[in-house]
Each structure stands twice: as C-alpha cells, then as structure tokens.
Amino acid sequence: MTEKILGYILIAVGVMAILYSSLSVYDVFTKQAKPATLFSFSGIKMDPAQFLGNNLPPGVTLPKGAAIEIMTPEMINDTSNIFAHVVLMGFIAGSGLKIATIGTQLVREIVVKLKQENVPS
Secondary structure: OOHHHHHHHHHHHHHHHHHHHHHHHHHHHOOOOOOOOOOOOOOOEEHHHHHHOOOOOOOOOOOOOOOOEOHHHHHHHHHHHHHHHHHHHHHHHHHHHHHHHHHHHOHHHHHHOOOOOOOOO
C-alpha cells in the first residue's frame, strides 16, 4: 500500500515539473517573463576599410575607425539566453518524465497469469 502512495506522489511531482517547465517556456516566448541572464556578449562589428581595401572609387574616403554594427549585443544575448532557458527547461521536463514513470511503475499492479492452473510439483 505504501508503494501506491509513493507512486502517486512521484506522479504528481513529475507532472508538476513538466507543467512548470512548459509554462516557464511559454512565459519566456510570450515575453511575460525574462530568461536568466547567462550570457553577455558584445556586438559584432566590422570595419568597412578592412573588406573594401583600396578598391574605392576616386573621391570616396572612409573615416578611420568607422565600424558597422552587424548584430547588436541585445540580439545575440537574448537569443543565447532564450536558447539556454529552453535547454534547461527541457532537462527539467525530462527529469519530471522520469520521476512520473517511476511513479507509474509503483502504482501499477503486477499480475502474473499462468497458462496452467495446476503446476505439477
């Protein structure tokens, strides 16, 4: 009897872990919550003088140190943080699945059916 009680508790804990991770990912994607700030990269910048070289038309000069920002730091960090959040919540949901599976194995009755009713000794 105690196995069944423990099994139901494990099923409840596993289902709650799965629901928590699902709702957390939903909140992050709908921007109702922010993912944990794990990454803080700088943006990607490129100096046009490096890839244009001396192939400029006559009369055109580039200012020194003028860098073009290709990707902003917010774009890189938000994408990385959301991806890390989804991976972490996937791990939590997988753990909840394993816990609930153990619970269902404890709740389930083990029934053994023999082909012969009278077993010769």
